[in-house]
Structure formats: structure tokens, C-alpha cells
Amino acid sequence: MRHRCVIRSVCHFLVGAAWLLLPTTSLAENPGDEHVKVELVSENEAIVPHHQLRLGIRFDLQEGWHAYWLNPGDSGEPPRIEWRLPAGFQANSIQWPYPTRVSTPPFVDYGYEHQVLLSVVIRTPSGLKEGTTEKVIANVHYLICREVCIPGQKQLVLELPVKDHGTASSNALLFESTRRQLPKPIPEGWKISATSTGDEFRLRLRIGKVIGSPQFFPLEPEQIENAAPQNVTATPGGLDLHLKKSSHLLKSISRIKGVIVVAGTAYLVDVPILQSSGRGPVQSKHN
Amino acid sequence: MKRILLSSLAVATVLAGLSYGQKVGELAPDFKATDSNGQMHQLSEYRGKYVVLEWHNNGCPYTRKHYESGNMQRLQKEWTSRGVIWFTVISSAPGQQGYVTAQQENEYLKRMNAVPTAALLDRQGDVGRLYAAKTTPHMFIINPDGVLIYDGAIDSKATTDQSDIATAANYVSQALGEAMAGKPVSAPTSRPYGCSVKYTH
Numbered sequence: 393m394r395h396r397c398v399i400r401s402v403c404h405f406l407v408g409a410a411w412l413l414l415p416t417t418s419l420a421e422n423p424g425d426e427h428v429k430v431e432l433v434s435e436n437e438a439i440v441p442h443h444q445l446r447l448g449i450r451f452d453l454q455e456g457w458h459a460y461w462l463n464p465g466d467s468g469e470p471p472r473i474e475w476r477l478p479a480g481f482q483a484n485s486i487q488w489p490y491p492t493r494v495s496t497p498p499f500v501d502y503g504y505e506h507q508v509l510l511s512v513v514i515r516t517p518s519g520l521k522e523g524t525t526e527k528v529i530a531n532v533h534y535l536i537c538r539e540v541c542i543p544g545q546k547q548l549v550l551e552l553p554v555k556d557h558g559t560a561s562s563n564a565l566l567f568e569s570t571r572r573q574l575p576k577p578i579p580e581g582w583k584i585s586a587t588s589t590g591d592e593f594r595l596r597l598r599i600g601k602v603i604g605s606p607q608f609f610p611l612e613p614e615q616i617e618n619a620a621p622q623n624v625t626a627t628p629g630g631l632d633l634h635l636k637k638s639s640h641l642l643k644s645i646s647r648i649k650g651v652i653v654v655a656g657t658a659y660l661v662d663v664p665i666l667q668s669s670g671r672g673p674v675q676s677k678h679n
Numbered sequence: 680m681k682r683i684l685l686s687s688l689a690v691a692t693v694l695a696g697l698s699y700g701q702k703v704g705e706l707a708p709d710f711k712a713t714d715s716n717g718q719m720h721q722l723s724e725y726r727g728k729y730v731v732l733e734w735h736n737n738g739c740p741y742t743r744k745h746y747e748s749g750n751m752q753r754l755q756k757e758w759t760s761r762g763v764i765w766f767t768v769i770s771s772a773p774g775q776q777g778y779v780t781a782q783q784e785n786e787y788l789k790r791m792n793a794v795p796t797a798a799l800l801d802r803q804g805d806v807g808r809l810y811a812a813k814t815t816p817h818m819f820i821i822n823p824d825g826v827l828i829y830d831g832a833i834d835s836k837a838t839t840d841q842s843d844i845a846t847a848a849n850y851v852s853q854a855l856g857e858a859m860a861g862k863p864v865s866a867p868t869s870r871p872y873g874c875s876v877k878y879t880h
Binding site: 466467468469496497498499501533535537539540541542543613614639640641642 | 701702703704738739740741775776808811813814830831837838839840867868869870872873874875877878880
């Protein structure tokens with residue numbers, strides 16, 4: 393529903409006043425609003441010329457609810473952001489923190505509970521003038537689920553001043569802790585390989601001694617059974633992680649891509665798959 | 680009397696196979712299930728025809744996308760008019776979203792102008808688990824030889840937005856069209872998208 397403004401200046405004043413009170417303004421109401429708070433936040437309180445700007449969409453979810461990772465797993469949908477940026481600004485893609493397995497037997501989704509920050513680096517143009525303000529708009533589409541799923545859409549607005557120096561915003565600590573949850577390149581000295589054997593992919597991790605069980609999150613859907621346990625067997629110099637192939641995987645694949653979480657740190661995996669028999673994948677039969 | 684008892688139980692019986700989940704290219708497992716009019720259906724009775732299974736939950740925003748736009752009804756109408764058997768399957772357990780009584784389902788079908796061959800009430804989730812139905816919607820196609828030829832999403836755009844339907848590739852129509860023309864199904868699997876099926880715990 394759109395309200396008509398009889399006296400335009402009054403409306404402009406009201407809208408302006410609302411923005412003064414709330415730097416992040418939501419322009420849409422959703423049935424799921426009581427279960428999630430979605431905000432557009434900045435690491436810094438100002439835009440500093442010649443420095444990249446780090447913004448993010450912050451989700452605060454009520455207990456029991458979850459939002460989704462890039463590959464949502466057995467159900468659901470990842471959030472999407474459409475940016476409307478000032479001239480010369482450019483948004484990179486979302487930096488996805490590693491997810492958790494959200495289990496509702498017999499399914500497993502990959503997502504986030506409680507709180508997540510989807511951060512995005514924004515490149516700013518040269519020639520920004522100190523003392524001006526810039527307005528950033530993010531149109532966010534998302535799905536949250538508990539026993540039921542509720543889609544949402546929000547237009548979020550953030551106005552930031554241009555200054556010669558920046559001060560950390562109230563969300564800076566969240567940006568900092570989120571950076572530790574982003575997947576890193578595989579450390580020097582580690583070796584990860586993948587083999588296709590029968591109805592599983594075996595990830596061989598030569599990474600030394602590991603405390604706890606690593607978890608693998610596939611970037612592509614329908615390659616592994618999300619809900620299958622990821623069994624670990626010890627090997628000299630590391631361990632093997634056993635991933636059950638998806639029943640939807642009808643052709644052999646040449647690479648496996650994903651994120652592996654080892655002792656609370658996530659690493660990017662992108663390795664070729666070796667066929668164990670040398671004749672292509674072995675078809676398994678269950679009976 | 681016996682008939683009343685049967686329909687009030689509205690049981691779904693799994694006849695064959697204890698394995699979980701199906702593979703495209705293999706024989707689709709047989710099942711028996713009761714529809715919203717109390718009639719029993721057995722998959723193997725429909726050999727010689729194409730059968731579509733459509734997992735359904737009337738409260739799920741993804742299901743609503745395809746019903747409130749009329750997309751699902753159009754598909755049901757088009758393909759049943761070409762001899763396809765179309766089963767809407769409801770595996771929501773009592774108390775869960777999408778659970779309906781037979782009467783509620785009949786009212787829903789009428790209100791939405793939905794025209795599946797039948798709506799199967801699978802409240803124990805036996806048929807759903809047999810096919811490893813994950814989401815609503817989740818679509819399966821079985822060919823006249825009883826072989827599973829499609830397992831996946833309804834279309835290529837995994838959103839709740841009705842405006843995406845027009846530009847999405849509809850995998851069900853694509854698979855049925857190709858199979859009926861004697862061609863191999865070019866996309867026999869895809870990631871089904873939607874809400875998780877609300878099985879009994």
C-alpha cells in the first residue's frame with residue numbers, strides 16, 4: 393500500500409525525520425519480521441576516500457530459526473542482495489562465513505542460526521568530497537525457516553558521511569569476528585586430494601594431527617548426500633573424510649569444491665577427483 | 680462399512696523395497712496410498728502411463744508460488760489431458776504445516792481449481808521416505824515401463840517469486856515432452872527447491 397502525499401513537503405519532512413532516527417530503514421514489512429532482524433551495517437562510521445568500504449547485511453535470528461548458506465543443502469534458499477549504489481561505487485560478491493549443519497531429520501541444511509553477517513567489500517571512486525554524504529541502498533531477499541519457512545524482502549538504506557578518517561562503528565567487532573569465519577586458502581604444507589570410490593568421495597587430508605572431526609560443506613548442490621554422516625578414518629599424516637555421493641549424481645564429476653572446517657577454521661577446497669579404478673566411477677548397488 | 684474404515688484410515692502402504700531414495704534410470708518402487716476421496720491407488724496399476732508425483736504443502740511459500748500463480752494447475756491440466764497420471768502427494772504429519780484432512784484437501788483442490796488425477800494423503804510419510812522426497816514441491820516422473828525418469832525441482836528458478844516462473848525452464852514439461860517424443864531426458868535430475876517435507880518425527 394502506498395500512501396498518497398497531498399502536501400509533498402510534509403511527506404518529505406516525515407520521511408527525512410524517520411531516516412534521522414533510524415540510519416537503517418526498512419521499507420517493507422514481512423510476515424517473518426518478528427523472527428528476524430535484518431540490517432544494513434558498515435564497519436566504519438564514514439567513507440574514507442581511497443579506502444575500501446566494508447558493508448554487510450546483518451541477520452539476528454530468533455532462537456530456532458535459520459537463514460541459508462550459498463549452497464543451502466536439502467531445502468531453502470540463500471539470501472540475495474541487489475545494490476543501488478552512488479555513481480562510481482562497485483560491490484564485490486558476498487563473503488560467506490562458513491555455515492553449520494542445520495539438521496531436521498531426515499534432512500540437513502547448510503545455514504546460520506542466531507546471528508550472521510554477510511559482508512561485502514564496496515569499491516569507492518576517487519574524487520569523493522569530504523563533508524558530503526552518500527546513500528547506499530540494498531534490496532535483500534531472504535528465506536528463514538524453523539518448522540515452517542517464511543520468505544522476506546527488505547529495502548535497506550544507509551547514509552554515510554565522507555571523511556578523511558574513519559572511526560569504527562558499533563558493528564566493527566562483528567565484522568572482525570566474521571572475518572575469522574571466512575574460508576582461507578589451504579595452508580602451506582597441507583595436501584588435500586579426492587578420490588571417487590563406489591558410492592563415496594574420499595577426501596584425503598594430509599594435515600597432521602587433528603583435534604575433532606573436520607566437516608565438509610560442498611559448494612555445488614547434488615554432489616553429496618547432505619544428511620549422510622561424514623565418517624573419518626585415521627591415516628598416516630592425517631585422515632580420510634568419507635562423503636556419500638548424492639543419488640542425483642548420474643555422471644562422474646571432475647572436481648570437488650567446498651569448504652572444510654578443521655578445528656574451528658574454514659579452508660577452501662577445490663581439488664580434482666581421481667577415479668579409484670581407473671575406469672570411471674563404480675556403480676554401487678544397494679539392496 | 681469396510682470402505683468407510685479404509686478411507687478414514689487413509690493409509691499409505693509401502694509395498695516393496697526398503698532402500699531409501701531412488702535413482703533415475705531404475706524401476707520406481709511400488710506403493711499404495713489412499714486419496715482424498717478415500718480411493719486406493721497403487722503405482723503399478725498405472726503401468727503403460729506416465730505418472731507424475733508432486734510433493735505438496737499448501738502453507739509452504741514455494742508451493743504457494745506455483746498454485747497462486749496458477750502454474751501448477753496449468754501443468755496438471757496440460758499433462759493429464761495428454762494421458763499423464765498426476766498424483767499430488769501430501770506427506771505432512773498431523774500437527775505439521777500442510778497437514779490436511781481429506782475434506783480440507785478436497786475443498787482446497789476446488790478452491791484452487793487444481794486438477795491432479797488424485798491427491799494422496801501420506802500422513803505417515805511412507806511414500807515420501809520411499810522416494811526421498813525432500814522439498815515442497817519436489818517432482819518425480821515415472822515412465823510407462825515403471826522407470827523413474829526425472830527426480831528434482833519443478834523449474835530452474837529456486838525462489839518464492841511468482842514473476843520468476845515465466846522465465847524459468849520447467850523441468851517437468853521438458854522431461855515429459857522429451858520422453859514422449861522418444862528422446863532422452865536432457866535434465867533427469869536437479870536440486871529440488873522449497874520447504875523441507877514436514878514428516879512425522
